[in-house]
Amino acid sequence: MKGGATLKTRYTSRTGFKVCYKEKNSKTWIRHWLAKTYAQAVDMLNYYQRYPQHSREDNHLLKNPKWKI
Numbered sequence: 306m307k308g309g310a311t312l313k314t315r316y317t318s319r320t321g322f323k324v325c326y327k328e329k330n331s332k333t334w335i336r337h338w339l340a341k342t343y344a345q346a347v348d349m350l351n352y353y354q355r356y357p358q359h360s361r362e363d364n365h366l367l368k369n370p371k372w373k374i
Contacts, residue, residue: 322346322374326358329369337361346374 321341325334338361340346350372358367 324350324372324374326367326370326372328367334373335360335362343374350374 321339322343322345323336324338324340324346325336327334338349340349354372358370359365360367
């Protein structure tokens with residue numbers, strides 16, 4: 306980065322970070338998107354949770370989703 310600015314992240318992996326969700330009464334976690342850094346994953350998740358969330362597979366409204374990175 307120019308100007309001596311550094312991006313502080315806790316951990317970066319080769320493949321990135323998976324942001325997953327599971328709906329109420331479901332046992333499986335579904336990957337929603339990938340982010341290159343942990344900071345990006347947290348920012349994307351915080352932004353996405355502000356609005357009603359929809360499934361990427363069939364666009365139905367998610368019922369009480371639980372999220373994890």
